[in-house]
Amino acid sequence: MKILGTGIIFTRGQGIGVLENSLRSGWVKPAEMDVPRTEGNTRPVYQVDLDAVQDRSLLKKLRRADKLSKMSVLAAADALADSGIADIARKKIGIILATAFGAQVTTFDFLDGILDYGDAAVSPTTFSNSVHNAAASYVSSSLNIRGPTLTVTQFRFSFQSALQLAQTWLEQGRCDYLLAGAVDQYGDVLGYIAEQKLTAAQDGRIKPFVFNPTCQVPGEGALFFLLGNDRTDSAYCSIDSVSTSGDPDCGKPVDINLIDADGMLPDESAYLSALSPDTLTTAYAPIFGSMMIGGAFNLATAALMLKQQTHYAAPVLDNPHALLLLSETGPAHIGSIRSIGCNCFGEKSVVYLSKLT
Amino acid sequence: MNRADILITGMGAVSAAGIGLAETLDSFARVQRNAGSVTLFPTVTDCPVFEVKHVPQEYALEGQRTLSLALIALDQALAEARIDDLSGCRVGVCLGTTVASQLNDLQFYTSYRQQDFTSLLAVDRYLKGNISAYIARRIKARGPVLTVVNACSSGTDAIGVALSWLKSDLCDIVIAGGADELNHIPYCGFGSLGIVNPGLCAPFDRDRKGLNLGEGAGIMVIEKKNSAQRRGVSSDLFLGGYGSLSDAYHLTAPSPDGAGLKASLRAALAEAGIAPRDVAFVNAHGTGTFDNDQVEGKVLEEIFGSELKMLSTKGYTGHTLGAAGGLEAVFTAAGLREGWIPASAGFLNQDESIPLAPIREKTLISGRYAVSTSLAFGGNNAAIVIGRGATE
Numbered sequence: 150m151k152i153l154g155t156g157i158i159f160t161r162g163q164g165i166g167v168l169e170n171s172l173r174s175g176w177v178k179p180a181e182m183d184v185p186r187t188e189g190n191t192r193p194v195y196q197v198d199l200d201a202v203q204d205r206s207l208l209k210k211l212r213r214a215d216k217l218s219k220m221s222v223l224a225a226a227d228a229l230a231d232s233g234i235a236d237i238a239r240k241k242i243g244i245i246l247a248t249a250f251g252a253q254v255t256t257f258d259f260l261d262g263i264l265d266y267g268d269a270a271v272s273p274t275t276f277s278n279s280v281h282n283a284a285a286s287y288v289s290s291s292l293n294i295r296g297p298t299l300t301v302t303q304f305r306f307s308f309q310s311a312l313q314l315a316q317t318w319l320e321q322g323r324c325d326y327l328l329a330g331a332v333d334q335y336g337d338v339l340g341y342i343a344e345q346k347l348t349a350a351q352d353g354r355i356k357p358f359v360f361n362p363t364c365q366v367p368g369e370g371a372l373f374f375l376l377g378n379d380r381t382d383s384a385y386c387s388i389d390s391v392s393t394s395g396d397p398d399c400g401k402p403v404d405i406n407l408i409d410a411d412g413m414l415p416d417e418s419a420y421l422s423a424l425s426p427d428t429l430t431t432a433y434a435p436i437f438g439s440m441m442i443g444g445a446f447n448l449a450t451a452a453l454m455l456k457q458q459t460h461y462a463a464p465v466l467d468n469p470h471a472l473l474l475l476s477e478t479g480p481a482h483i484g485s486i487r488s489i490g491c492n493c494f495g496e497k498s499v500v501y502l503s504k505l506t
Numbered sequence: 507m508n509r510a511d512i513l514i515t516g517m518g519a520v521s522a523a524g525i526g527l528a529e530t531l532d533s534f535a536r537v538q539r540n541a542g543s544v545t546l547f548p549t550v551t552d553c554p555v556f557e558v559k560h561v562p563q564e565y566a567l568e569g570q571r572t573l574s575l576a577l578i579a580l581d582q583a584l585a586e587a588r589i590d591d592l593s594g595c596r597v598g599v600c601l602g603t604t605v606a607s608q609l610n611d612l613q614f615y616t617s618y619r620q621q622d623f624t625s626l627l628a629v630d631r632y633l634k635g636n637i638s639a640y641i642a643r644r645i646k647a648r649g650p651v652l653t654v655v656n657a658c659s660s661g662t663d664a665i666g667v668a669l670s671w672l673k674s675d676l677c678d679i680v681i682a683g684g685a686d687e688l689n690h691i692p693y694c695g696f697g698s699l700g701i702v703n704p705g706l707c708a709p710f711d712r713d714r715k716g717l718n719l720g721e722g723a724g725i726m727v728i729e730k731k732n733s734a735q736r737r738g739v740s741s742d743l744f745l746g747g748y749g750s751l752s753d754a755y756h757l758t759a760p761s762p763d764g765a766g767l768k769a770s771l772r773a774a775l776a777e778a779g780i781a782p783r784d785v786a787f788v789n790a791h792g793t794g795t796f797d798n799d800q801v802e803g804k805v806l807e808e809i810f811g812s813e814l815k816m817l818s819t820k821g822y823t824g825h826t827l828g829a830a831g832g833l834e835a836v837f838t839a840a841g842l843r844e845g846w847i848p849a850s851a852g853f854l855n856q857d858e859s860i861p862l863a864p865i866r867e868k869t870l871i872s873g874r875y876a877v878s879t880s881l882a883f884g885g886n887n888a889a890i891v892i893g894r895g896a897t898e
Binding site: 186244248250251253256257259260261263264267268269271272273276277278279280281282283285286287289290292293294295296297298299300301302303304306310313314316317318320321323338341342345346393394493494 | 550612657750752765
């Protein structure tokens with residue numbers, strides 16, 4: 150299975166070009182925003198600014214949609230366009246959208262309606278947008294995609310699970326191409342919960358290689374890959390294997406270990422056991438923010454590195470465990486990357502990507 | 507892989523119609539509809555719902571009713587499949603839900619809004635309660651795990667995912683289906699859409715006035731034939747095909763031409779390698795809403811013809827949302843195995859605009875294949891083909 154196109158929207162903007170520029174320019178302190186019920190009332194948050202989206206044509210079709218759905222549609226449309234495949238819209242395309250929390254901001258709006266106006270006077274529009282699969286539905290209807298359309302949730306491993314299923318659908322011919330995406334939205338309630346359960350990085354710097362103690366800065370955004378089995382001129386890389394229950398190929402040598410550490414666990418030391426002192430280690434959560442679906446954004450970075458044959462330096466290099474960190478940006482020969490995720494139950498997900506030959 | 511090589515070796519069902527298949531089939535045979543007023547949460551509106559009246563104490567989990575229902579059905583399914591030790595087996599878990607995927611605890615949110623001391627207990631339950639992951643850890647499954655949140659087609663899609671995993675050899679056994687509790691939030695939400703029946707639902711009836719909400723869980727053990735053989739287990743039932751296509755039309759309404767549903771049915775039949783005439787009956791989504799039943803009835807007649815035996819079991823369970831596809835798959839398989847299907851409860855008068863009527867009484871069936879369909883918010887359509895005669 151190959152990554153044929155990528156669409157992304159995150160705090161620094163929209164599109165693969167913005168991602169590349171962000172990786173080259175390194176860490177930038179995220180904007181402070183009001184976070185109700187926190188000390189000082191502001192916190193750094195890696196928030197997406199939809200007002201900064203330049204091409205408004207799709208957003209005009211999505212006036213009733215919430216931010217989660219809008220981010221999804223923008224990223225999915227970009228992934229199709231980025232693939233450069235002629236007449237892609239006429240192909241048999243499936244959609245698998247992964248989300249950890251779904252439309253929780255809209256859900257809380259709906260709960261506001263129940264609490265403020267009572268059971269019988271709530272908004273049908275808010276309810277229908279609060280359903281987990283609303284975002285995938287907007288992707289399908291806005292882009293006229295009529296293949297199998299699925300929304301899945303598995304918290305930390307949501308996107309990895311989606312990729313695993315994508316591989317089977319493509320193998321079995323259920324679709325010719327597949328849009329595999331991940332999306333989550335920041336909201337006040339999630340911000341409050343993160344503040345209560347985890348340590349916030351007051352300076353906005355997530356330190357992915359510290360492992361314990363950790364600190365997080367909430368993020369949001371959407372990422373879509375267009376996946377297919379045939380190689381194209383603008384393809385990024387191959388996804389060789391995906392596992393959400395450990396690493397069956399743990400002895401396999403790779404050029405880079407890419408970890409999803411982002412402060413979303415109070416102790417992320419489990420990553421250490423998957424790393425090797427002789428293999429470059431990197432992490433990009435400080436570009437995107439802390440998110441349960443953060444692994445998707447890291448995979449986009451891995452795909453870009455393999456396509457461009459370029460090392461992108463890890464944006465924050467605090468390194469108390471003396472790991473061999475990817476610390477410089479520049480041309481490189483990269484054959485393979487292992488992307489590693491850990492969850493609060495000590496379980497691991499692993500995705501192996503390789504350069505197209 | 508042979509088309510009858512993915513066996514259904516165990517099934518469990520819990521709904522207002524009964525705890526377990528025997529109790530459910532008894533309700534079906536007697537056309538008993540166990541609906542009543544909401545007792546699970548306070549509400550000022552009064553529309554009948556199909557609640558599970560008794561959750562056995564050993565399954566009761568505080569604030570996690572969906573999981574409780576799933577565990578009841580799971581134990582039934584594992585018992586029928588004669589599975590008590592999963593060590594050494596490659597087992598996946600794929601379940602569909604709607605309510606259990608959402609952080610929508612009204613008590614927590616009220617407390618948050620009032621800036622009281624907000625207990626995060628509901629958040630902890632939510633974070634540890636992803637339904638598929640919870641069950642995978644409980645039974646020590648070591649395989650792919652996925653929770654499908656495709657609204658009302660979640661259960662059917664989860665079973666379809668199981669078929670894909672098994673065909674791609676990601677595992678040998680999958681626990682698949684769906685579960686959902688009756689919850690205050692969708693109760694208000696469906697009410698706001700104006701599609702809840704103030705009386706009892708009447709799927710496909712001329713005078714239908716909407717759906718009744720329900721709750722439950724329907725779970726299957728779906729297994730490769732060679733895995734079952736290794737365990738010394740056999741089953742006559744198999745999962746033949748799955749089709750899922752999107753309308754790309756509207757967030758809450760089905761496409762009037764039923765394009766997505768037609769394509770889903772054709773894909774499922776093609777994967778099973780059968781023609782429409784091979785299908786003994788269809789367990790339709792049949793919610794009792796005007797739009798769903800009209801589109802679905804027309805599509806079923808177009809594909810299967812006017813002589814099709816068709817029913818909706820939502821007259822016995824209500825619309826159980828994420829559980830519906832799981833429950834209805836179990837009921838479909840049970841119909842094939844038992845050789846009869848129940849009257850489509852609530853149906854009295856044919857709608858002249860729907861060229862097909864559901865069955866009015868308990869009906870004997872003799873074919874080898876049956877289909878279960880689901881239509882969902884977002885324009886998702888899903889269909890599965892279940893077969894009998896895997897051992898022939």
